[in-house]
Amino acid sequence: MRNLSELTNRDYAYSLALWLNFLLVQGRGWWEASEEDAEEFQFWRLTDPGNDGRVRTSSFARDVAGCRKFYRWAGKRYRVLDPFDEMEYGRGLRQENVKWLDPAAIRRWRDLGLRGRGLDGRVDRRWRGRNDQRDAAFVDGLYGTGLRLSSWASVVLPELPRTAPGRGYFTCELADQCAKRGYGYTYWMPRAVVSGVHAYREGARARAVRRAQESGLYESVRGLRVVQLSRKGKGVDLPDATGGMVETVWNDLSPQVRKRLFTETPQGLEPLSLWLNEDGLPRDAHGWHHTFEAANTRIEDLGLDSFSCTAHMHRHSFALRWFSVGKLLWAQRLGHLTEEESRDFREQFGDHWHLVQTMLGHRRVETTKEVYLEPFRNLQVELLLAHADGFPVERFMADAFAGHPRVHTDPLAVAR
Numbered sequence: 001m002r003n004l005s006e007l008t009n010r011d012y013a014y015s016l017a018l019w020l021n022f023l024l025v026q027g028r029g030w031w032e033a034s035e036e037d038a039e040e041f042q043f044w045r046l047t048d049p050g051n052d053g054r055v056r057t058s059s060f061a062r063d064v065a066g067c068r069k070f071y072r073w074a075g076k077r078y079r080v081l082d083p084f085d086e087m088e089y090g091r092g093l094r095q096e097n098v099k100w101l102d103p104a105a106i107r108r109w110r111d112l113g114l115r116g117r118g119l120d121g122r123v124d125r126r127w128r129g130r131n132d133q134r135d136a137a138f139v140d141g142l143y144g145t146g147l148r149l150s151s152w153a154s155v156v157l158p159e160l161p162r163t164a165p166g167r168g169y170f171t172c173e174l175a176d177q178c179a180k181r182g183y184g185y186t187y188w189m190p191r192a193v194v195s196g197v198h199a200y201r202e203g204a205r206a207r208a209v210r211r212a213q214e215s216g217l218y219e220s221v222r223g224l225r226v227v228q229l230s231r232k233g234k235g236v237d238l239p240d241a242t243g244g245m246v247e248t249v250w251n252d253l254s255p256q257v258r259k260r261l262f263t264e265t266p267q268g269l270e271p272l273s274l275w276l277n278e279d280g281l282p283r284d285a286h287g288w289h290h291t292f293e294a295a296n297t298r299i300e301d302l303g304l305d306s307f308s309c310t311a312h313m314h315r316h317s318f319a320l321r322w323f324s325v326g327k328l329l330w331a332q333r334l335g336h337l338t339e340e341e342s343r344d345f346r347e348q349f350g351d352h353w354h355l356v357q358t359m360l361g362h363r364r365v366e367t368t369k370e371v372y373l374e375p376f377r378n379l380q381v382e383l384l385l386a387h388a389d390g391f392p393v394e395r396f397m398a399d400a401f402a403g404h405p406r407v408h409t410d411p412l413a414v415a416r
Helices: 004-028 035-046 058-078 105-113 132-145 148-152 191-202 204-215 287-301 311-334 341-347 352-361 365-372 374-388 391-402 411-415
Strands: 169-174 188-192 235-239 245-249 261-265 268-271
Touching: 004 058, 004 105, 004 365, 035 058, 035 148, 035 261, 105 132, 105 311, 132 148, 132 188, 132 204, 132 287, 132 311, 148 191, 148 287, 169 191, 188 191, 188 352, 204 235, 204 268, 287 311, 365 391
Parallel strands: none
Antiparallel strands: 169 188, 235 245, 261 268
16 A cells, blocks of 8 residues: 555545445455455445445545555455455446356366366365366256355245155245345256255254264354244244244345254254354355365366456356347247237337346346346357458458449459
8 A cells, every 4th residue: 555646545445445334334354255245345335325425436436445455465464355356337338247157168168177087087086175066057057046055045945845746946935034135036956956955954964963972063153043944845943032933034034043043853853054164053145255266266267367256256257148148049939920029018018128127136137137148249240250350351241232332342352
């Protein structure tokens, strides 16, 4: 900071103070802040109707710059992750930090960073990881469902779909209390993700629970609440102050409450949280950022310096996949229609943007177009350019515009 101007120091100090006060209200330490906290800060600064001091994107860009400088300094000394690292904050600003991975790259990153594979695809003999089944199931779920990290980390066992033959996707509901700004939505879980999660539940998770039960760990959990699953399967019966039970639906239970819910089994207490630490206790959502950091470090040690990934990149990549699927499906569906018929169809049923909006859980398609998938606007042009590569453009244009009164061509070429 000493190399910056007095004005920049003052601006950055103000931005950092805003961020720290925001976290204080949220009950979070600066060292605990996640990407979701940064997104909430962005909403408050730019959009929140309850904030009379909303600012333009240029002012928020200064806030992000100041906070990033702080976290670069803190990260080197205390190994703290930068919650603003993948921040997108406005149409007019550059989007170099928005990155995607295609399905093959997603699998390669997972296998190298989380499953202990070497560059040759075989198990690395130096691999000492103990949570590869859990971690692989978690990141497969991020890419398969498109959920945010905090939402996927909050899922409890009764919310998991049961496998059924012949189904490729299973319909699930994200609770309001576990969604961004409290707006839950329907999402879909691929069969491969469901199978991987159930394998983890019956494998590594079951072993962790058994060890915790044998050691008596669960009995020492502070604030533990032993609940009973409701018969309808939409919630739990929570103990109240009078000794009775009150039925509460999952939609009203926050991630913090969910981590304290246990059930009584013949083997002893068991947490309802799906994702557990190695000791059998519910895993905090912030811990997954360290999982990604460790995976990226391992991949870098293998010699792939520029091949890294974050949790939010899985959501970006999920959106890119369904954008591509939607473009293909709509092209096939509308290919035989006239321009007027195509326009009528889109007005009635929506287009590929509406598909991605639904998959991401956005309330307005404008959010999908203007904010989240803004860089995809150029993708349509880039796809056209990719198809144009190798196409005889010059010959095509010469033939197509030959004789056109307002298009001139090379007179020598015509003469020849």
